[in-house]
Amino acid sequence: MKTAPPTPYEALDRMAHASVAKATAGLAPSVLAEAWMDWMVHFSSSPGKQLQLIEKATQNMQALWGTCLGGTPPEAAPDRRFSGDGWQKFPYNVWSQAHLQNWQWWQDAMTGVHSVSPEHENLMAFVAGTIVDTTSPSNSPLTNPDVIAASLDENGQNLVRGAKNFxxxxxxxxxxxxxxxxxxxxxxxxxxxxxxxxxxxxxxxELIQYSPTTETTHPEPILIVPAWIMKYYILDLSAQNSLVRFLVAQGFTVFMVSWKNPDAEDRNLGMEDYRKLGIMEAIDAVQAITKAPKIHAVGYCLGGTLLSIATAAMGRDKDDRLASVTFLAAQVDFTEAGPLRLFISDAEVTLIEDMMAEKGFLTSDQMAGAFALLRARDLVWAPVIRDYLLGQRGDAFDLMAWNADATRMPARMHSEYLRHLYLNNDLAEGRYHAGNKAIAIADIRAPIFAVGTEDDHVAPWKSVYKLHIFTDTDMTFVLTNGGHNAGIVSEPGHVHRHFRIADTAADAAYRDPEEWLEETTQKDGSWWTDFAAWLAARSRKRVAPPPTGAASGKYAAQADAPGTYVMQK
Structure with a gap:
């Protein structure tokens, strides 16, 4: 459905909003203003909360004074910023303690205020914590003992290297x-x-078919749908930690979707285009090449959310071509979608839409900046200290290289994604349409394998676990240690890896996440091996590998992997 072009007045407003977005790094001022006003109005009429904070500040000062006089600092949660030996000595131990106390005091001030909405409370706590972290003594060369020691040992050469790095x-x-x-x-x-x-x-x-490395393969191929926010090769990194290479070695025929890096001419590509062109045409191609009646579909992050939409539509339409569906760190309900959810409001989405209107896409820098803000300690301040104050460059590794290879997103698709999924939660609440008809996750009929990661700030594992609420099919759920990326890239032999895995039958009673966690035993090692066994159990006896591409026509081999789309900048 085409929308009417904006009037000259509307176009002027959008230009003004886009200018605001550039000045505020894409954050809508009204979002913070509303949260601050809600907090301030209720805080100013809460004398009990004010007295509590005064009491807490007095206690903090007494504890700090005790440390200055040689006493033992009070116990606090471990903080990697202050774990070095230098931070245990005076006056650095006092400075670090003062910072941690200040940070916690502001968290207490922003939360627990009577009648403030939870959304505004969480946002104010996040903003206050981020601001306080800018004042951390670890961020200054004059108050960081590690930087001071390095400067003395190297006669300031660390700062010279840091200036060069900068x-x-x-x-x-x-x-x-x-x-x-x-x-x-x-x-x-x-x-x-x-x-x-x-x-x-x-x-x-581009659809990539990987070459077999075993004499026989399972007849059911695997189609992997990665997120389009980054390049696909998060699942095909180095040889030792490539999920693709691992699955091929287990006797599976693997196909991978490689998304185009969209430009201005792609501004009108929407979620429905991504479903049809990205998944349905890929399924058609996989079946045409392999002649397999059923396939295993795997979706990661946004690719998993899109796969849930596509497979729900297939279930609605009685399309039974899927042998199984796997969701890796993917959400279908966005009410608990991590820190990013703090900033999603109608005003914020509108501002992003106006910001995208000029170029027709969201730039990779804008996306990277948003994610960096969510984890400023690790993604902003830690690199600043390492690269500019200590004059060191972090050891390069494959995941870091992939993380730097970001992509753009078409304006229409990103707007629909934010509005229909994050803002309105249409998919979980039965209002999402695919092919002009409503869909529900309960329409998925194939068995499901779902993976959540313990430290995921993009798709928190309890949010991923909500699949149990919406599905009416057998599900195997895995909770693995690590974050959104590192928890998925969890190859066998990787040290310090563990996971939990449990099956839930379609007719089983629901268990909440805490109950599931308590009742599921932790296992050491990689979940990949259990995943391969799960797929094999839902596949037929192995046969000779299918051809790589069709003999001719639109499914014939066109280029060597990794193809051309992944090279686009």
């Missing part, structure tokens, strides 16, 4: 240096290097 980073941001990807990692050489062919291409995807 100049290099500014050059990259200004476009004077071509790429932020570490040079010793190269897509097609030691990243995304699993052997295969591009067997299909349309205006949105």
């Amino acid at each position: 100049a290099e980073d500014i050059g990259r941001k200004a476009g004077k240096l071509h790429s932020e990807v570490p040079q010793h990692f190269e897509v097609g050489r030691n990243l995304a290097a699993t052997s295969g062919k591009v067997v299909f291409r349309n205006n949105l995807i």
Whole structure:
């Protein structure tokens, strides 16, 4: 359905809003203003809360004074910023203690105020914590004992290197240096290097079929749908931690969707285009090449959310071509969607839409900045200290190279994603339409394998676990340690890995996440091996591998993996 073009007055307003967005890094001022006003009005009429905070401040000062006089600092939650030996000595122990007390005091001040809405309370706590963290003594060369020691030992050469590092980073941001990807990692050489062919291409995807490495393979191929917010090769990193290479070695025929990096001409591509061009045409291609009546579908992050939409539509339409569906760190309900949910409101989405209107897409820098803000300690301040104050560059590794290789998102698709999923939660509440008809996750008929990660700030595991509420089919749920990316890239042999896994039959009673966690035994190792066994149990006896691509026509091999779309900047 086409929308009417904006009137000149509306266009002027959008230009003004876009200018505001540039000045505020894409954050709607009204979102923070509403939260602050809600908190301030109720805080000013809460004398009990004010007295409690005064009492807490007095206790903090007494504890701090005791530390200054040589006493033992009060116990606090471990904080990696202050774990070094230098931080245990005076006066650094006092400064670090003062900062932690100040941070916690502001958390107490922003929360527990009578009648403040939970959304505003959480946002104010996040903003206050982020602001207080800018004042951490670890961020200054004059109050960080590690930086002071390095400067004395190296006669200030660490600061000279830091200045050079800073100049290099500014050059990259200004476009004077071509790429932020570490040079010793190269897509097609030691990243995304699993052997295969591009067997299909349309205006949105390239479909890669990987070459078999076993004499026989399961008849049911695997189609992997990654997120389009980043390049697909998070699932095909280095040889030792490539999920694709692992599955191929287990006797599976694997296909991968590689998304186009959209530009201005793609501004009108929407979620329905992503479903049809990205998943349904890929399923058609996989079946045409392999002649398999059923396939295993795997979706990661946004790709998993899109796969849930596509498979729900298939269930509604009695399309039974799926042998199983796997969701990796993917959400279908967005009411508890992590810190990013704090900023999603109608005003914020409108501001993002106006910001995208000029170019027709959301830039990779804008996305990276938003995610960095959510974890400022790890993604902003830790690199500043390491690169600019200590003059060190972190050891490059494949996941960091992938993280620097970001993509854009079409304006229409991103708007629909934010409004229909994050803002309105249409998918979970039965209002989402695919193919002009409403769908429900309960329409998925294939058995489900779902994975959540313990430290996920993008798709918290309890949010992923909500699949149990919406599905009416057998489900195997895995909770693995690690974050949104590292928990999924969890190859066998990776040290300190553990996970929990449990089956829930379609007719079983519901268990809440805490009950599931308590009743499910932790296992050491990688969940990949259990995943491969789960897929094999739902596949038929192995046979000779299918051909790589069709003999001719639109499914014939067109190029070597990793293809051309993944190379787009």
